[in-house]
Amino acid sequence: METAASGQGAGAGVAAEPQRLTVLGATGSIGSSTLDLVARNRERFQVVALTANDRAEELARAAIEVGAEHAVVADPAAYPRLKDALAGTGITAAAGPQAVREAAARPADMVIAAIVGAAGLEPTIAAASRGTTIGLANKECLVCAGDLFMAAARAASATILPVDSEHNAVFQVLERGNIDQVEKLTLTASGGPFRTLSLEEMRHVSPEAALRHPNWSMGARISIDSATMMNKGFEIIEAFHLFPLGPDQLDVLVHPQSVVHGMVQYRDGSLLAQLGAPDMRTPIAHCLAWPRRMATPAQRLDLAALATLSFEAPDPARFPALRIAREAMIAGTAATAALNAADEIAVRAFLDRGIGFLAIAATVERVLERMAAAGDLAEPSCVEDVLRIDGVARAMAQEAIAAQAG
Template identity: 75%
Template sequence: MQGPGGADHDEAAGAPMRLTVLGASGSIGRSTLDLVERYPERFEVQALTANTSAEALADAAVRVGARLAVVADPAAYGALKAALAGSGIEAAAGAEAVVAAAERPADMLVAAIVGAAGLAPTLAAVRAGTTIALANKECLVCGGDLFMQAARSAGTTILPVDSEHNALFQVFEAGNVGQVERLTLTASGGPFRSLSLEEMRHVTPEAALRHPNWSMGARISIDSATMMNKGFEVIEARHLFPVRPDQLDVLVHPQSVVHGMVQYRDGSVLAQLGSPDMRTPISHCLAWPRRMRTPAQRLDLAALGTLTFEAPDPIRFPALRLAREAMATGTAATAALNAADEVLVEAFLNRRIGFLQIAETVEAVLETMARNGELTAPGSVDEVLQVDALAREAARDLAGLTG
């Protein structure tokens, strides 16, 4: 992990933390602001951003006393300005305004924008040296090499918000890297863990959205059902931790209580456990290197009784294989993997393709782009976005979504 330092913020701390939240209206953003509202004396909110939800953004900005609210969609500026009238909170709109918000002086920035749109503003904050609580997977899946090099150059601390990566961070002994044998990310297995391949062929979007343990957005819920999300997490872990790809493992753990494990050369396995509540890993980042109290339900292991684990099935869930193959090819391939998946998940939600066609078509996209020589390592954010656009076009063509 990057950076040895961190702000000392606990209940007795003096100066409040200057905080910016990108993606304030999403699930991670809302959970972050829930914690901020519980401890208003600990935080001074510099800026909040959202994509199009002007009213929700304005309401959140007023509640936490933000200095600036930015909506990415310029068409929503009027609604945001009107909703903030008389509040004294500055309003702005557009992609450049989101980047400017990320560059404002802050102690920590929570990067929770969904999609490739989060890459440029988060990278701007990295280059400014702001500590990043990272919840945007595209920063590492689409631009991991660029992102981590920028963090190293700026001496920026990157703290993982995602529950599995945060779990690994909590039990990864940074001073003992040479003693680490294996990192294991756990997966719930999603709603179709026990279905046959034939049964999975006929599942509906409604069924795929019913995650057994977590409350998440639509895309991540579908990615959990295909296990593509776990493939993305393997890619992210490769950038976040100084280990080889063959040291990264996935175990299906239906109870979602053990979130990550690190095995050491002496045979010891250190694991982080907790109820499936994103406020736990978010709070760990906000208070790091200390802890803060959260309303998350406390574990009762006696009541749970049993924790089970199983290997993921590579036949029914090929997305894990695709992610590993893309990771071996390079950043362009992982960016294409993400872009194609996003297009195909949306198509499935709109009932234009079947569930199994998501992974099947993603694989076809990667094969097509490799044949066309379109997976050259990107050297800039613009080049990442070019790969992203090519993958989206290929996904639409191969899935018959054009015209």
């Protein structure tokens, strides 16, 4: 397996034949950005399959635009709409979770794994088990099942390339062959929309305010997770699985401008950093072209215009999610799977105005404590175990939220 963890492989030049590409989660933010790059570089790619949850018409338009061979919706109810939209195009259509897994396992040179949530776990493992190159944007593969996913990738000699801007930044500056010389890896965080608010002010923030990320345009859950900094906790867990470093070598630094995405500190005192505009097409392009480079329309940095880049340590009192995520990482895969599930339920409750902003992290911590006390955090040996832990955590989170409402 070639991964960001191993830092191996010099790679080859640009292939004479187009790269065969599958995009899981084609209608989401990462998927749409990927297809934008594909459309700008048509000669480089042949799209094998695209998948989406239930946005049938949007998926069909994308499939037609990039000349995909196959399109799949996870929701069977959306299949008639997809089939009608693709009628006469020659693009085959399918529906259902099994069809998504089959699409992921189709022969391809690279699979961009961008399905949001636990639904992306099995399709991404199916792709990795084929030994293909995975552009990994699904957090749950590493947060919920990091050991299982990496084991499947190693067994099939798959190549894992990180799409998340922070992990991709580290991958770019992590010197191959010098991993044993690394002192520290630092992921940056914008601090979200509430970086300067007091605890009391944060207690009363609205979902609308929490969704207004200062630098990135993202989906609802990741926007809230960025506001609580739980997302950065997830990213520390991902880094733990991607890079062969100990928990004490993984750090977070708040950087409001979101220009420096990741840094690696070496034992000789060198600090290497990757900088770029906050545009996901940059790390996606890095994965699509790796180990080469390809052009993107991303804005170029003007450091003179920026003038100042600032950094600060995260405040553990106002952002306890970072601590909770670290503790779960040390506890093991069962705890991180429960962490993700409980957070998803708590975020949804906040968006629905069922709980306050500060109750998100408090709910997640309460669920982890209850599951540990009940003996529900035994390490998973298969995906089914992960899904069972996920279900228990979701149920406990709903009970905790209902108790608060009562």
